[in-house]
Amino acid sequence: MRPSLVIVGAGPRGTGVLERLAANLPELYGELPLDLHLVDPFPPGAGRIWRTDQSPLLWMNSMAEDVTMFTDETVRQDGPIRRGPTLAEWAGLDGATFPTRRRQGGYLRWVYEEAVAALPPTVTVREHRTSALRITGTRDGRQLVTLRDRAEPLAADAVVLTLGHLDAEPDAEQRALADFARRNGLVHLPPDHTADSDLDALPPGEPVIVRGFGLAFIDLMVLLTEGRGGRHRNGEYLPSGREPVLHVGSRRGVPYRAKIGYPQDGDRPPLPRFFDPDRTEALRKLPSLDFARDIWPLIAKEAGHAHYHRLFTAHRERTRGTPSDFAEGYGAAEPDSPALRALIAAAVPDPADRLDLQALDRPLEGRRFPSYDALQDGLRRHIEADLTRRHDPAHSADLAVFSALLSVYGQLIRLGDIGGWWHGFFSYLASGPPGVRLRQLLALSRAGIVRFVGADMTVTADERRGVFRAGGASVPGEWIEARALVEARLPEPTVHRTRSPLLRSLFEDGAAATPTGLLAVDPADGRVLDRAGRPYPRRFALGPHTDARSGGAFTRPRTGGAAFGQNDATARTALTLLRALSCRPCLSG
Numbered sequence: 001m002r003p004s005l006v007i008v009g010a011g012p013r014g015t016g017v018l019e020r021l022a023a024n025l026p027e028l029y030g031e032l033p034l035d036l037h038l039v040d041p042f043p044p045g046a047g048r049i050w051r052t053d054q055s056p057l058l059w060m061n062s063m064a065e066d067v068t069m070f071t072d073e074t075v076r077q078d079g080p081i082r083r084g085p086t087l088a089e090w091a092g093l094d095g096a097t098f099p100t101r102r103r104q105g106g107y108l109r110w111v112y113e114e115a116v117a118a119l120p121p122t123v124t125v126r127e128h129r130t131s132a133l134r135i136t137g138t139r140d141g142r143q144l145v146t147l148r149d150r151a152e153p154l155a156a157d158a159v160v161l162t163l164g165h166l167d168a169e170p171d172a173e174q175r176a177l178a179d180f181a182r183r184n185g186l187v188h189l190p191p192d193h194t195a196d197s198d199l200d201a202l203p204p205g206e207p208v209i210v211r212g213f214g215l216a217f218i219d220l221m222v223l224l225t226e227g228r229g230g231r232h233r234n235g236e237y238l239p240s241g242r243e244p245v246l247h248v249g250s251r252r253g254v255p256y257r258a259k260i261g262y263p264q265d266g267d268r269p270p271l272p273r274f275f276d277p278d279r280t281e282a283l284r285k286l287p288s289l290d291f292a293r294d295i296w297p298l299i300a301k302e303a304g305h306a307h308y309h310r311l312f313t314a315h316r317e318r319t320r321g322t323p324s325d326f327a328e329g330y331g332a333a334e335p336d337s338p339a340l341r342a343l344i345a346a347a348v349p350d351p352a353d354r355l356d357l358q359a360l361d362r363p364l365e366g367r368r369f370p371s372y373d374a375l376q377d378g379l380r381r382h383i384e385a386d387l388t389r390r391h392d393p394a395h396s397a398d399l400a401v402f403s404a405l406l407s408v409y410g411q412l413i414r415l416g417d418i419g420g421w422w423h424g425f426f427s428y429l430a431s432g433p434p435g436v437r438l439r440q441l442l443a444l445s446r447a448g449i450v451r452f453v454g455a456d457m458t459v460t461a462d463e464r465r466g467v468f469r470a471g472g473a474s475v476p477g478e479w480i481e482a483r484a485l486v487e488a489r490l491p492e493p494t495v496h497r498t499r500s501p502l503l504r505s506l507f508e509d510g511a512a513a514t515p516t517g518l519l520a521v522d523p524a525d526g527r528v529l530d531r532a533g534r535p536y537p538r539r540f541a542l543g544p545h546t547d548a549r550s551g552g553a554f555t556r557p558r559t560g561g562a563a564f565g566q567n568d569a570t571a572r573t574a575l576t577l578l579r580a581l582s583c584r585p586c587l588s589g
Helices: 012-028 087-091 101-117 172-184 215-228 277-284 291-314 323-332 338-347 357-361 372-390 397-412 421-430 435-446 501-508 562-588
Strands: 004-008 034-039 123-128 132-136 143-147 154-156 158-161 187-189 207-211 231-233 236-238 245-249 450-454 458-462 467-471 480-482 484-487 527-529 535-541
Touching (some): 004 143, 012 101, 012 562, 087 101, 172 484, 207 467, 207 480, 236 435, 277 291, 357 421, 372 435, 372 450, 397 421, 435 450
Parallel strands (some): 004 034
Antiparallel strands (some): 143 154, 467 480
């Protein structure tokens, strides 16, 4: 019987694993036969999120030159480097443009086809355009993968789950809001991929409460304005008359920070410095791990190191003292200590040049506005200031902080489930929308199509009036009423509420889950753990549904590519296992 490997999920992450399999096969598996099965109801390469049949209005939030699916010498991996083009190079695009998701889907399809072509003729690839429902089999025996549209299960010597972002059943709050909407004839759109939401249910001209101010909101904003015939021209929005009025708020009350709009130049900060593999290993050995006590101070110190290193090297006129004296004092001081604050105050005279992560995270903290009109003016000024700063190389220390946060992400994936706050903070500060999208948001705000609700947004169901109500801390005592509510965010990845029968069955059959509901895996190679902490030898999982989730399936060139290192480790472990199984008949004979 030929050895068999099944990859469930053939989107960007599954494609990344396939590329690493092809790269490592010559060393670890040679010319032995192998059946490779890829299971996904969506097209391989692009998968669901990057499929090429979605609206051309939807963009990536990365510049074309900042997207690659290929490894380089900065990736921590044991396998060979296989270089390849960035999206910009492959598509012949200006590197500073923000491509459509359709274009990225085409790139991912090409990467997939290249990976398949790189496999030796002894490897047979079979695509199954369906869903996997269950995995059964003993720990050390062949696994059986049940498919939705196939009577006989696939027999596999190893299974790799790269499921991507999954749909989820609603939590108690969402169930209550959905029930309220049904009883009162209202519209309630739960957390979902915006491109898949039923936006036709939102009537023109009517107020819509939108909870969530991240990238899902940007997609929603575009599809409900330009997607309904409106146009942007010279900083103004020309409405079609078919747009609803979006009242948007969130915990922070502001949109994600704009993508930085200038290239990296000069010396990069030496990273990692304070949050390196040795420190990560020490954290893993602690009997208990507390994010605020043990992890956040290291993140803050790493970000500060990058910020002030850039300030001293690129903007020397705004600093005092010598770079070496500052670096020595910074290294010796405890995170967030009086000594560290005094050192920074003496070396960086202008408070605007000092890194304040708390102020960045909660810019509306403690601010109150006398009216919603005053809040609109205040938020527009905030967005304009953010756009100016994020496109001004005089503030290039911001780009250094971005690099530090990427470096930190590469360490955090080895620490397991650290809670959801960090991922939200990283996305807000380092993975925001293109600047042009925020300029469009400003135009929509001036046109009255988008209205800001403010920070600490709350949504309630008013049983007496039969409407949704939204308010926040920024304008105390004021409320917005609407007959439609949109939750502009992705569903939380959790095995307890996932709609994936495959992931649910894994948990029911004994796979371990973290307190927040993530699938527990071995950070070394992605093998799924049971509830005793033992790895399943033949089951692997990578992606946002696991406690080793990284920042994304693709990354910027020369930034370490944490997901690439994970893909490589999983591919090498799986190939080593398959090689050993293939040689058993030889040894017994």
